[in-house]
Amino acid sequence: MKTRTIDPKQLPVKDLHQYILGAVSPRPIAFASTLDREGNPNLAPYSFFNAFSSNPPVLVFSSNRKVKDNQTKDTLHNIRETGEVVINAVNFAMMRQMALASIEYPAHIDEFIKAGFTPLASDLVKPFRVAESPAQMECKVKDIITLGDEGGAGHLIICDVLRIHIHEDVIDEQNRIDPHRIDLVGRMGRAYYVRASGPAIHTVFQPVTDMAIGFDQLPASIRQSPILTGNEIAEIAALTELPVTASLELLSLDLEVSKLLEQEEGYSALHQMARNAITAGSIDRAAGLLMLADSLYAQ
Ligand SMILES: Cc1cc2nc3c(=O)[nH]c(=O)nc-3n(C[C@H](O)[C@H](O)[C@H](O)COP(=O)(O)O)c2cc1C
Known part of the structure; x- marks a missing residue:
């Protein structure tokens, strides 16, 4: 197989970024809802995101310095001020609206209003939940790890999950989330998204304790x-x-x-x-x- 080998140091960051997005893909999307210290709401999607622990429940996403001007983002500023975030899952029904919330509106603009989402009061933190999201996780930020100081550098935002709200209609008879019903989307490179339901879903049963022959x-x-x-x-x-x-x-x-x-x-x-x-x-x-x-x- 002919292979393209890349030395990250030899590439402009914008090109390296796209290779990383294309190769580490699809990524789940954290639709992060925060408030600034005056209480103004902010909403933005982050796909450098995953769950890293179930006990304690911990989610991590990364807010990067902009490649074009090295600026940091409102979500990071708000979290530094308040230490709270609600991470909302993104399903197919809200995909196009979610993309609107990624526009770099000035800090005081409320993306709930711009992108047409419904704010819902949280139980334990101040930022709003997104009512349309099928899974909303109220979090306190445990730590922020800065990965660099140049354009493209991430800040890992490590979140303790305090409470989870799940739309009842995505839960099946075994009390598990049905992937077809929750119908999540993932982010890929460039403008590509993937819809994780229907024929995109495959079932692989692999018991991990039975010693398969290999x-x-x-x-x-x-x-x-x-x-x-x-x-x-x-x-x-x-x-x-x-x-x-x-x-x-x-x-x-x-x-x-x-x-x-x-x-x-x-x-x-x-x-x-x-x-x-x-x-x-x-x-x-x-x-x-x-x-x-x-x-x-x-x-
Ligand atoms: C689906 C999607 C995923 C994104 N993922 C990230 C990400 O992981 N990290 C990041 O810094 N920006 C990401 N962005 C870009 C931010 O959403 C964008 O810069 C936004 O304006 C930041 O908003 P804020 O300044 O209100 O935090 C993503 C955009 C989209 C549409």
Whole structure:
């Protein structure tokens, strides 16, 4: 694979910034609501953001110095003054309005009004919640870590979560947030966003205590299959054991399989059939077909 190798020191910050945004992506969006010391509301999106601890619950986002003029942002100023922020999740229904709130309005302008959001009083902190947001987290700021003093430098804003409010209609019967119902968006590079619901969502069940056999224990004929993708081989590597010889003999008597064995390209045909079985969710059968191919055709 041809690779582009980048030395961060050799690139203008604006270009480096875009490589980082494109590679560390998609990012969740913290829609940060703060007040200045006079009580004027401020609202702005921040996608250098994530959760870092559940006990205690801690969220971190980064407010960067502007690349063009090295200025710091209102959210950071307000947090330095008050030590409080409400972090609101952003879903698809509010995506376009959220982008409006990222405009560099002067400090006294209220982005709730500019972007058409509804302020909702918080329980434990002074900044407002965004009523339209499906998950609103009231936070006290624990620490601010300054990462540099030039344009593009971040300030990590480390937030203790004091209270969480979740729209009831995004919670399922197991008391878990349903990703399709909450319908969050993520920020990518440039003007790209991703909507995390519908076909964009994939389910991967991977028990972490069962010792899966792993790639290294698969025969080379499976690891190097010209037909299976890495994801498909991983389904076989995730099994805790490979099928035993007796079950392979039974499988070779299966009418569909025995027809394939008569073909000249039996190895490829078995791998193709295994691939179809993986797509259909029949991983044990796929493993059997692949082991059969191994026992019959591998040198
Ligand atoms: C989706 C999105 C994510 C953003 N993420 C960040 C970020 O992580 N850090 C940052 O400094 N600016 C980020 N910005 C830009 C700020 O929102 C923008 O500079 C805004 O005017 C800051 O507002 P404030 O001065 O009221 O804090 C983002 C903008 C958008 C639209």
